[in-house]
Amino acid sequence: MAEPTQIADIVSLTGLTPHTTELVLRPIERSILFKPGQWLSLQLPFGDHPPLNRAYSLAEPPSPTGHLTLVYDHVPEGKGSCYLSSLRTGDRISLSGPYGRFVLPDPDSKNLLLIGRYSGLVPLRCMILSLARQGPLPPTTLITQAPGPAEQLYHEEFIALAKSHPSFRYLPLVSDDPTNMATTIAAIRQVAVKGQNFTPMIAGIKSFTRPLRTLFMELGFDRREVRLETYD
Ligand SMILES: Cc1cc2nc3c(=O)[nH]c(=O)nc-3n(C[C@H](O)[C@H](O)[C@H](O)COP(=O)(O)OP(=O)(O)OC[C@H]3O[C@@H](n4cnc5c(N)ncnc54)[C@H](O)[C@@H]3O)c2cc1C
The missing domain is CATH 3.40.50.80 (Nucleotide-binding domain of ferredoxin-NADP reductase (FNR) module)
Known part of the structure; x- marks a missing residue:
């Protein structure tokens, strides 16, 4: 079942390497509980038929602040990553999630x-x-x-x-x-x-x-x- 879409504030944008950026988000409607390895869908108001949906994996485990940390690489001429590069602290973004089954296997199994x-x-x-x-x-x-x-x-x-x-x-x-x-x-x-x-x-x-x-x-x-x- 689809997770509800909500708005998040951009708390910070930090360059990690010359071509990657860490994006910290704070959902303003409800906190998002997730398992390490899962991802969020960002709905970007961009492109010929907006929204442009792009998936980004969570880079840090759940924190007491409820902040969500994503990291993206700047794909040359990539529509989504170019849009993300235009964002500034304090801007807002639509997202939903978490999604995905790429999560840790059962504890201690392997x-x-x-x-x-x-x-x-x-x-x-x-x-x-x-x-x-x-x-x-x-x-x-x-x-x-x-x-x-x-x-x-x-x-x-x-x-x-x-x-x-x-x-x-x-x-x-x-x-x-x-x-x-x-x-x-x-x-x-x-x-x-x-x-x-x-x-x-x-x-x-x-x-x-x-x-x-x-x-x-x-x-x-x-x-x-x-x-x-x-x-x-
Ligand atoms: C489950 C999932 C999790 C993801 N997690 C992350 C993440 O944590 N960080 C992240 O940077 N991206 C992640 N992605 C990829 C992300 O959703 C976008 O596809 C990526 O940012 C490129 O989108 P774009 O619109 O900029 O490029 P587009 O305009 O869609 O161009 C895509 C083209 O760039 C090529 N390409 C080069 N590098 C990449 C790349 N890193 N990802 C996708 N296509 C690439 C593709 O082969 C394709 O030809 C994830 C994708 C999925 C499905």
Whole structure:
């Protein structure tokens, strides 16, 4: 069933990297309860047939303030992300949610292998922060692929997390071509030792997510065991 649409205030807009922005929203009608990994639908008054609906994953677990944190990358000539770039603190936006089933598996059931391309890291970060707030992280490996060294989202945060949580492994990779998967595949093959009990969760654009699902199926996973969040 569709979630009701409501208005939210823009609390802040902060550049995280040269081409990504963090957007903090405060819903003014009712708070939104969500699970890490879920997303909101923004209804943007833009385009030939407004509203333009665009999905954005929540980047931080629920907070007592009720603020909602999203992160978007500036897609060249992308209609939605260009509109978001025109917004300022104090502006208002329509949204609904939460939506989505890309959420953590049952507690303690498996180790996690999380793989995100660029802003695909956003839902994975929300899951990791949520787990870290509950105590020591379960065995978790995070493989990221950024389009450039300056575009590595939350890089310092994950380095610090790996230092404070011995069970958390962070493998940051850089490639300007999402279809250039060689280093990502090599990293996965190293980590995904046969017979190990882990859940692969992959997020990003389909030219990144789909070949990786195929890889996991070659490694013996059932298609449904490989959890995907595909952005386009
Ligand atoms: C469940 C879900 C969660 C999402 N979460 C996020 C998020 O947390 N952060 C975020 O930045 N985006 C997220 N997206 C993508 C987002 O909804 C928009 O599609 C994206 O911002 C591009 O919209 P646009 O109107 O600017 O580009 P459009 O004008 O729609 O152009 C899209 C074109 O850009 C390409 N493209 C390049 N990079 C991206 C990208 N990152 N996402 C989508 N298409 C891309 C597509 O392949 C396509 O050809 C999510 C999408 C889904 C379905």
